[in-house]
Amino acid sequence: MPEARVAVSEGLYGFHGGLHIEDHKAPACERPVEDMPLVDEYVLPLHMHIGAPAIPVVEPGERVRRGQLLARPDDFVSAAIHAPTSGTIRAIEPRALPHPGGLSAPSIVLAADGEDREAEPFDPWPDFRDRSPVEIRSRLREAGIVGLGGAVFPTAAKLATANPGGVETLVLNGAECEPYISCDDRLMQEEPETILRGAQVILHAVDAARCLIGIEDNKPRAVAAMQAVIDRLAAEEDERRFEIKVVPTIYPAGGEKQLIRTLTGIEIPRGRHVTDYRMLCLNVGTTAQCWRAVVEGRALTERIVTVAGGGVTDPRNLRVRIGTPMADVIEAAGGYTEGVDRLLMGGPMMGFALHEDEVPVVKATNCLLALRPADRDPTPTPQPCIRCSRCAEACPADLLPQQIYWYSRAEQFERCQDYHLFDCIECGVCSAVCPSHIPLVQYFRHAKTEIWYAERERAKAEHARRRFEFHNERIERQKAEREAALAKKRAAIQAAQEKKAREQAGEGGGQPAASSGDGDDRKAAAGMSIEAARQRARARKAKAREQSPNTVSGGGQRSTGEGRDTGHSPGAEGDS
Amino acid sequence: MKFPVQTSPHVEAQSSVAGVMTTVLWALVPGTVVAIWLLGWGVLFNVALAVGTAWLAEALMLWLRARPFHPALTDRSVLITGWILALCLPNLGPWWLPVVGSLFAVVVAKQLYGGIGYNLFNPAMVGYVVLLVSFPEAMTRWGAALDGGAAELSLTEAASWTFFGALPPGSGFDALSQATPLDQLRMVVTEGGSVANMGGSIWSMDSSWSLWLNLAFLAGGAWMLYRGAIRWHIPVAMVVGVLATSSLLWAIDPDQFADPAFHLLAGGVIFGALFVATDPVTASTTPRGRLLFGFGIGALAVLIRSFGNYPDGVAFAILLMNLAVPLIDYYTQPAVFGRKSGAASRGAGE
Secondary structure: OOOOOOOOOOOOOOOOOOEOOOOOOHHHHOOOOEEOOOOOEEEEEOOOOOOEOOEEOOOOOOEEOEOOEEEEOOOOOEOOEEOOOOEEEEEEEEEEOOOOOOOEEEEEEEEEOOOOOEOOOOOOOOOHHHOOHHHHHHHHHHOOOEOOOOOOOEHHHHHHOOOOOOOOEEEEEEOOOOOOOOHHHHHHHHOHHHHHHHHHHHHHHHOOOEEEEEEEOOOHHHHHHHHHHHHHHHHHHOOOOEEEEEEOOOEOOOOHHHHHHHHHOOOOOOOOOHHHHOEEEEEHHHHHHHHHHHHHOOOOOEEEEEEEOOOEOOOEEEEEEOOOEHHHHHHHOOOEOOOOOEEEEOOOOOOEEOOEOOOEOOOOOOEEEEEOHHHOOOOOOOOOOOOOOHHHHHOOOOOOHHHHHHHHHOOOHHHHHHOOHHHOOOOOHHHHHOOOOOOHHHHHHHHHHHHHHHHHHHHHHHHHHHHHHHHHHHHHHHHHHHHHHHHHHHHHHHHHHHHHHHHHHHHOOOOOOHHHHHHHHHHHHHHHHHHHHHHHHHHHHHHHHHHHHHHHHHHOOOOOOOOOOOOOOHHHHOOO | OEOOOOOOOOOOOOOOHHHHHHHHHHHHHHHHHHHHHHHOHHHHHHHHHHHHHHHHHHHHHHHHOOOOOOOOOOOOHHHHHHHHHHHHOOOOOOOHHHHHHHHHHHHHHHHHHOOOOOOOOOHHHHHHHHHHHHOOOHHHOOEOOOOOOHHHOOHHHHHHHHHHOOOOOOOOOOOOEOOOHHHHHHHHHHOOOOOHHHOOHHHHOOHHHHHHHHHHHHHHHHHHHHHOOOOOHHHHHHHHHHHHHHHHHHHHOOOOOOOHHHHHHOOOHHHHHHHHOOOHHHOOOOHHHHHHHHHHHHHHHHHHHHHOOOOOOHHHHHHHHHHHHHHHHHHOOOOOOOOOOOOOOOOOOO
């Protein structure tokens, strides 16, 4: 089926560069989505979304049902976590995460009882049009909905970044440009109405006027299925806000900014939100979950995962409960083939390699890709850059990767920023086209990390410097105060002595006891400076009491909604 | 199950340096075959000697620098250096010309700068210019093409000439060398004659062979373009640079300056535009920069031909523009996504 194409829509704007690449979607995409059988144990990391980790609300030993809240969102940008099936909480402990660094993090471990009993759902809202945007947002938040295209940004927070009535266009992302992955394709074929109904909920929540659906031209069946529902909605309900835009199959057409550029011609610069341009972009899988959460009252407890690659026996799409160990998912797809040596979460272009398969499927897991050496470039030796510029010709962010590479290799990170390092979206196109097989993206990630680190160090050093200066100033001030007091005291003593001497002289007395008088001086001075210090401390305390109500209320706020696009260090904004 | 970890992307390699170089090597074949047909076996000896020396020099330098032979030697880039240099050399030159040129190109201009990717100047052109300034007499031993020329020499006669500087006894050729069209132009101009008065002489002499040769190089260039080994910017801009500059001079004084068509077809313009200026390592990397780079070479080549001391200026022009590449690249950066004027401002609502 990979050769079948549907006509590309007219009036598209496209984007610079990109990569035509064999899509490998066929074997998995040919089969309907199947339900993954239940397993014995589920592991739910508390931090499987962008933002703050969720806070557990259950105790080990507690019995739970499917859909029951296990952990609540801790912040504006955070997401709830629900039980994927019924069972008993076995533990809340650190478990290995699907993470490029192979980290462990606190997770809720659920021992399934195999009965899969459902918890009481939220109130179903078939009348969602009568609900306010705030109510819908809080429902999405309660239901743990996050972006399922891979970014896992909490959807409620995303909607909240749009000013009321500030969204004109909802962009539905069904491009699915990464090779191998077909979960969105299958979803569009099998549940087009759920996707579009969910989009209606979002259109209502942000009061948008139209919805553009971007789908790559290598998914003719998805386009047909979606179009059929759109036509029916138009005929039956006079719903005319939907429009499918078939975009050319070129990686990374499904990148949020690239898709928006393709559909509208608008380029969203780094550091700006999509909502600044009166748009909102959601993955098709996300809106399907929005419909389930708002209209059916169900929490997010499962997602479709593509299991693909030459490393699995039976590539297919599976409906997998969140928290299922990946080893079981691979097993459900027939197990590994001979010679598999790489397991990825995500697609081959942007996905990351996993250290092991004993990690859970999380909300971001759109694909499990098992590869053999024959399925990819078997780690060739990097050669020197020959400055052929293929990377620059292919870069969808219009960068000059060969120059950034040159400077990041030389650790000249400021020059990297001159060449807009932080506009790199790490899509991997440059590395893929490089005839010298240089891992360019790896260099760029390294350079970014180094710059972030340097920024942090600089901020720390600045803080330390200020503290040191303040400390010195205080010491100086105290010294000056002490000396002033001392001088005053001395003058007083001297005056007294002179008076005494005059009196003694008048009586015709002997030598004054100079040495003992000196000792008295010191004692008296010490007494005075202690008294002065006491007074200062009292004054400080009184002042602090006056100010304390203000200082407490001022420090508690946290910045919100900034986690996604502007999650860079302050230094990232330093160029331009 | 545990897995070793690698960074993304995890896809099949789309191309390789050796693949690019192989495309260029094939593209050199038609021009070389035509050159042998027109100018005799001397061309073949030049190619064999230059390529062989270049390869050996690269291997020797890698060994001295304690660098692995693979992939530096197996990427085939050094073969192109030798081959391009050979095609610039006179067909009746002595054997040591390609050897010395190749040695200098590879040892000094390439390996001492750090090998492939690190050389600032085009190695073949450095080798050529070194020969041109060091051995001016040997570099003018061009034999006439085809009838009565060097192409009539047999393989043994040509070998004898190349390696011993003399023809075998009784071979019936005497004056083999003759001035190239560019040499003739230079002579006419320096002796105060009029280019226009030369009439058709420039064209009648050897024009057919330069046309055939250029067509063969164009075929190679088309192959490289088709395979993506080069981009159109530099060759097109260089041709435009040649035509624009020579048209301007010709319009000012047709007596003093040759016409644009002559400049385009004579000497190394087409060959240089397709095979030499497009060397990625020493050329500009941005689209606008490549246009500037190519145009600069074309303009400088005509200026050097018209006002300089050497008959052809393409090699000098390329080296001069190599020097300007870092500057060009810095000032011709393309606008980054979202920073293009107009694109982002549309629909930008706070």
